[in-house]
Amino acid sequence: MVKKNFILLDIDYVTYDEKPVIRLLGKEKDTKKNIIALDDSFVPYLYIIPRGNVDDCVSDLKEFENDEEVKINRTEIINLKDFQVPKDIIKIYFKHPQQVPKSRDIIRDLDSVFEIREHDIPFYRRYLIDKDLTPMAEIEVVGKEIDEFDNIKSSEDLTLIKLSKPPKTVSTDVSDFRMMSFDLEVRNPYGMPNPEEDEIIMIGIDSNIGIRKVISTKGNEFNNDEEMCFIETVDSEKEMIESFVKTVKDANLDIIVGYNSDNFDFPYIKDRAKLLGIDLDLGMDGSNLKFLRRGYTNAATIKGLLHIDLYLVMRRYMSLDRYTLERVYFELFGEEKIDVPGELIYQFWDNGGEELKNLFKYSLDDVVSTLKIAEQTLPLNLELTRIVGQPFFDVTRMATGQQAEWYLVRKAYEIGELVPNKPNIPQKVMNERGSNSGGFVKEPEKGLHENLVQFDFRSLYPSLIISKNISPDVIYNDKLEKNYSFSDEFMLDDINQMNIEDSIENTSINKINNEKDNSDVKDYYVCPEHYHKFKKEPQGFIPSVMGNILAERVKIKTMMKTSNDPIIKKSLDVQQQALKRLANTMYGVYGFSRFRWYSFECAQAITAWGRQHIKKAMKEAENYGFYAIYADTDGFYAKYDKNKRKNN
DNA sequence: CAGAAACGGGG
């Protein structure tokens, strides 16, 4: 039995002996040796909310015991909360994750099944959540070292461990990842590069471990040029790619970054490598570079080596109208990059001399800048990864709303709350609903203003979510609670989620009409304009999560103040920034129709209260002689005029 | 005008 601590870089599962085996891929902290830890004890499952009696539903499910298509391994009854209402839930286990989507549609159609839940949570994500594992953190595993598994052999550089106990997270205080940036230049005289025709002419590499070079078939003429000593000249394109592969393997990297490398560099190098008969076996387990389909686009993945495409990261990191490498670099560092227009690259290459020299410099500049951008932006994304608790690879490719959603899924599991299904609201309904009105904006008054004072609310929307308890699980709906109370009649009417939403929609109109004679309004927060009601007790799921985020942020900011170590200070600062980002994103989960906690009422309530607050603040400021000349959402600029002061 | 298709980044 051995105990090993290592940094969890990546996670996946393979099928071995018809059973899923979770693989935790990472590197030992000090030796940087590769580790793959295997767990064959984790089993896929989903939840069923029965329509009526739990036991009737269980006996219905028994009929699938020897079914060809629905392969239920085991069922159990557990108690979980659904929007804070305790319910008896049937948890059904399957042998293999791929049986879940095959079986769920059949099970869903049973009369005794009201709803199935948590049927679309990928197996590796489920593992991270259920085992409370944090990616990019130090984890501890206990198990047996094995020599071989699934054609992977242990070696000097790779330890295979079969877990005998659940893994655990030991420390999230991990930095100093071995990182490399890379970039291709292609000779493309006829429009955009075509991998069947156009050869790769340069591969640029920079890293935080001392490797910086441009591999090319040209460049010998600069042999005696001190300035150009970064050139590595080889005899052919084949040797160039082979040298790149060897450089990456020998560097024993944690992270490889590129700019638009999901869509250009990696697909291109893969196509050329195939043409030239080269293996891109860069994976920790010896596997090749692969592409994961993510929607209509691909993500380039290497097992145990994190590939991060900075283009995707930058689109989330800053708000710009364009995200070219040049633009992003300029915005971050205020310096212009060397630029060679794409359509001129082949001419620079063909002409040689000074132009070729500039092309080499451009190639190097691209990878140096890419690495600099990575060093500047990845720390925040590493913190987000640890908070969200999903793989770094995934988090850097997720929309911020999805980051918030996976964070909430984890929090829901922690407190025994069922995760809502992804809503499926028809486009027609969304169109009728229209878009939620946003923050209050007062167009700026023209002219040059003096004596300006800036007012703004600290985290207006997060604060409102907490103070007004804005959460879908505590919306008070007169009609639903009084007349239906989720009675059997209601459910047997085969009313799906959509109809429930409709009835909520209709009753909000009733509420406006009945608002005045509602005597127990003291138990609710009633939002302006729409009059949605939120119970004061108990605290809603999202307000409570939000409260924890803000409390954690305050704690970190206090720690920052007491620390004298600039490195610790910096690391804490990044952590609090990540929490701030997450808190600000949480509003979004209410407003986007494909999110699990989507609630048009909550989204409306937040912005309505937001508008009310800023208008109130502007009015109040007037009493002190401050006149707003421009306002937007959570703050305004005001001009001071002491003659108009009403209060003293 | 609404719905479909293209676009982004990369050379």
Added chain:
DNA sequence: GTGTACGTTTCTG
């Protein structure tokens, strides 16, 4: 693979 981006701009019928 417990799977099929996304939000915006431009084109087309």
